[in-house]
Amino acid sequence: MTDAAFSKSEMMIVAAARELAGQHVCFVGVGLPNIAVNLAQRTVAPDIELVYEAGVFGARPARLPLSIGDPTIVTGATAATSMFELFAFYLQGGLIDVGFLGAAQIDRFGNINTTVIGNYNAPATRLPGSGGACEIAINARHVFVIMRQTRRSFVERIDFRTSPGNAAGADDLRVRAEQHWLGRGPSVVVTDLGIYRFGNDGGMRLESLHPGATIEGVRDTIGWDIEVASTLATTQEPTERELQLIRVELDPGGAYTK
Amino acid sequence: MTPKVASMRDAVADLVRDGDTVAIEGFTHLISFAAGHEIIRQRRRDLTLARMTPDVIYDQMVAAGVARKLIFSWLGNPGVGGLNAIRRRIEAEAVAASGEPPLELEEYSHFGMVARYTAGAANLPFFPLRSYFDTDLPKANPLIRPVESPYGDGLVYAVPPLKPDVTIVHAQRADAAGNTQVWGLLGCQKEAAFAAERVIVVVEELVDEAVIRADPNRTIIPGLIVDAVVVEPFGAHPSYVQGAYDRDNRFYLDWDPISRDEAATQSWLRDWVYDLDGRAAYVDRLGAERIASLIPGSAPSGVVDYGAYR
Numbered sequence: 001m002t003d004a005a006f007s008k009s010e011m012m013i014v015a016a017a018r019e020l021a022g023q024h025v026c027f028v029g030v031g032l033p034n035i036a037v038n039l040a041q042r043t044v045a046p047d048i049e050l051v052y053e054a055g056v057f058g059a060r061p062a063r064l065p066l067s068i069g070d071p072t073i074v075t076g077a078t079a080a081t082s083m084f085e086l087f088a089f090y091l092q093g094g095l096i097d098v099g100f101l102g103a104a105q106i107d108r109f110g111n112i113n114t115t116v117i118g119n120y121n122a123p124a125t126r127l128p129g130s131g132g133a134c135e136i137a138i139n140a141r142h143v144f145v146i147m148r149q150t151r152r153s154f155v156e157r158i159d160f161r162t163s164p165g166n167a168a169g170a171d172d173l174r175v176r177a178e179q180h181w182l183g184r185g186p187s188v189v190v191t192d193l194g195i196y197r198f199g200n201d202g203g204m205r206l207e208s209l210h211p212g213a214t215i216e217g218v219r220d221t222i223g224w225d226i227e228v229a230s231t232l233a234t235t236q237e238p239t240e241r242e243l244q245l246i247r248v249e250l251d252p253g254g255a256y257t258k
Numbered sequence: 259m260t261p262k263v264a265s266m267r268d269a270v271a272d273l274v275r276d277g278d279t280v281a282i283e284g285f286t287h288l289i290s291f292a293a294g295h296e297i298i299r300q301r302r303r304d305l306t307l308a309r310m311t312p313d314v315i316y317d318q319m320v321a322a323g324v325a326r327k328l329i330f331s332w333l334g335n336p337g338v339g340g341l342n343a344i345r346r347r348i349e350a351e352a353v354a355a356s357g358e359p360p361l362e363l364e365e366y367s368h369f370g371m372v373a374r375y376t377a378g379a380a381n382l383p384f385f386p387l388r389s390y391f392d393t394d395l396p397k398a399n400p401l402i403r404p405v406e407s408p409y410g411d412g413l414v415y416a417v418p419p420l421k422p423d424v425t426i427v428h429a430q431r432a433d434a435a436g437n438t439q440v441w442g443l444l445g446c447q448k449e450a451a452f453a454a455e456r457v458i459v460v461v462e463e464l465v466d467e468a469v470i471r472a473d474p475n476r477t478i479i480p481g482l483i484v485d486a487v488v489v490e491p492f493g494a495h496p497s498y499v500q501g502a503y504d505r506d507n508r509f510y511l512d513w514d515p516i517s518r519d520e521a522a523t524q525s526w527l528r529d530w531v532y533d534l535d536g537r538a539a540y541v542d543r544l545g546a547e548r549i550a551s552l553i554p555g556s557a558p559s560g561v562v563d564y565g566a567y568r
Contacts (some may be wrong), residue, residue, distance in 0.1 A: 030332075030334075030336075053368060054285045054286060054287070054445070055285070055444055055445065056443070062537070066336075066337045066505060066507050067286055067336035067337035067505075068336070069285050069286025069287055069336060069443055070505065070556070071287070071442060071443075071500050071504060071505070074442045074443060074500060075500075075557050077558075080441070080442065080443065080444060081444070082444045082445070082446065082448060082449070083285065083310075083368065083372045083444070083445055083446050084372045084373075084376055084446065084449060087368065087369040087372055087546045088369070091369075092369070092387065092388055092389075098514050115365075115394070115398075118350065119350075120394070120397075120398050122350035122353070122360075123348065123349055123350060124349065124350060124351070125349060126333065126340070126344075126348045126349050127333075127340075128332050128333050128334040128340075128394065129330070129331060129332050129333050129365055129367075130331060130332065130365075130367040130368070131311075131331060131332035131366070131367070131368050132367060132368040132369065134367040134369075134389055134390060134393055134395060135367055135369045135387070135388070135389035136370070138387060138388065138389055138391055139389075160394050160398075161392070161394045161536075162393060162394070162395070163393065164391060164392040164393055175392070178412070179391050179412060179413060180388060180411070180412055181388070182388075210452050224566075234299050237419075239269070246326055248541065
């Protein structure tokens with residue numbers, strides 16, 4: 001298969017889905033996480049339990065949910081719960097292995113902004129806000145992030161901290177323990193150019209470059225001096241089956257892959 | 259048992275007042291667009307609109323000028339993008355251009371909103387949660403406050419009770435006394451209803467009391483706290499009702515370009531709200547074909563036996 005045989009968005013979704021191999025319970029965020037986890041359930045993680053903040057545990061969506069409150073997440077699910085139970089017992093009670101989030105802005109420590117661009121009280125752009133992301137980032141065992149990277153999204157300083165990352169840098173684990181957070185913070189960020197993980201200093205490091213992407217392209221779209229792993233991997237291309245599932249079954253209209 | 263069945267017009271006229279805090283709840287599922295439209299038609303003003311996810315219905319209500327303030331946790335057109343009429347009342351450039359005061363905002367996370375309704379329903383002074391640490395949300399909203407555990411094991415955050423003057427929920431069915439049953443996503447309707455001073459339930463179907471009593475586990479709101487029952491088939495369109503009709507995604511997509519333009523938004527409100535006398539006329543205008551395209555296939559639950567104990 002040649003580079004032109006798949007789009008950057010398809011590569012991003014496939015790489016994100018593969019990160020869920022071996023994970024048991026995943027809290028599904030709004031937007032791109034929705035298609036990534038649904039692909040994972042059809043490929044690397046057939047037994048994964050999908051949790052939707054709308055109040056569903058063990059979803060088996062027959063179609064790609066149009067939103068995270070689609071009726072297809074209820075029909076055939078293990079449990080439909082109140083949102084109180086979902087947030088209090090499932091999330092804050094410590095049952096979530098991975099919280100899968102999207103973001104408008106992210107910084108080197110994985111702090112996320114989904115609230116405003118500009119000043120909170122008179123913003124240039126008003127974004128949706130937290131939804132459940134703030135408490136997911138605090139209480140899911142691990143946080144995975146999927147987002148397209150640009151100079152405007154990968155920034156030195158985010159405009160508003162909606163969801164905490166490795167907020168205190170190297171001191172992060174101590175702070176989390178003192179405040180009884182259940183989560184260990186962001187562990188992976190998957191973009192349209194590569195895969196990033198976090199070092200002991202809490203900072204983001206480029207670990208794998210997608211086929212066709214370059215280090216220069218990565219540096220051009222990050223607002224800080226990104227650390228690059230000494231043994232940089234190349235992400236494995238999407239398989240025919242993964243592409244087929246995205247194009248035919250999950251997103252025939254191209255809503256996520258444009 | 260006092261029958262509480264009322265028309266939407268009478269229910270809104272009697273129970274929703276200028277200046278009220280109104281919660282039309284329902285998490286993507288069971289959103290009472292019919293009630294929102296009636297509130298617009300009756301030209302209520304200075305409302306504080308509470309809702310976890312101000313959806314297209316609150317975009318329409320804000321565009322119609324009914325609201326002074328929003329209390330919320332996620333502001334968007336789900337699966338599509340932003341709420342453009344609301345953004346025009348928040349974003350600096352548009353606010354300056356309009357000369358109107360910006361919309362007041364009181365913002366939480368989802369768990370914070372659910373916890374607020376829970377505290378309101380349970381008559382508690384606050385609700386503690388393990389959220390908000392190391393975020394800017396408590397700075398943006400000083401009502402989110404850190405509090406020491408009285409048992410000496412550290413800090414949690416507290417949110418205050420939310421007690422709407424009126425909560426409005428849409429449901430699959432209720433009896434004439436207001437005993438209300440829901441299946442599918444439950445959202446926070448139960449908490450929002452118990453927290454409210456007055457409750458309006460809007461249902462697809464009015465059923466006999468015997469239907470309710472045959473399946474008591476499905477009752478989320480007892481008639482005890484309900485002031486009016488409005489029977490309004492397709493009253494949740496373009497949102498959905500589990501088992502009855504699907505989300506009309508075309509509508510959510512169409513709303514994006516309409517709501518980007520103030521004149522187009524007002525023209526939509528005229529055609530689909532002000533010029534219609536109620537939900538039946540709205541459904542007529544949608545047309546049988548559009549409605550038919552939203553009806554799902556069947557997936558019935560099994561039947562449980564509660565047992566007869568005499």
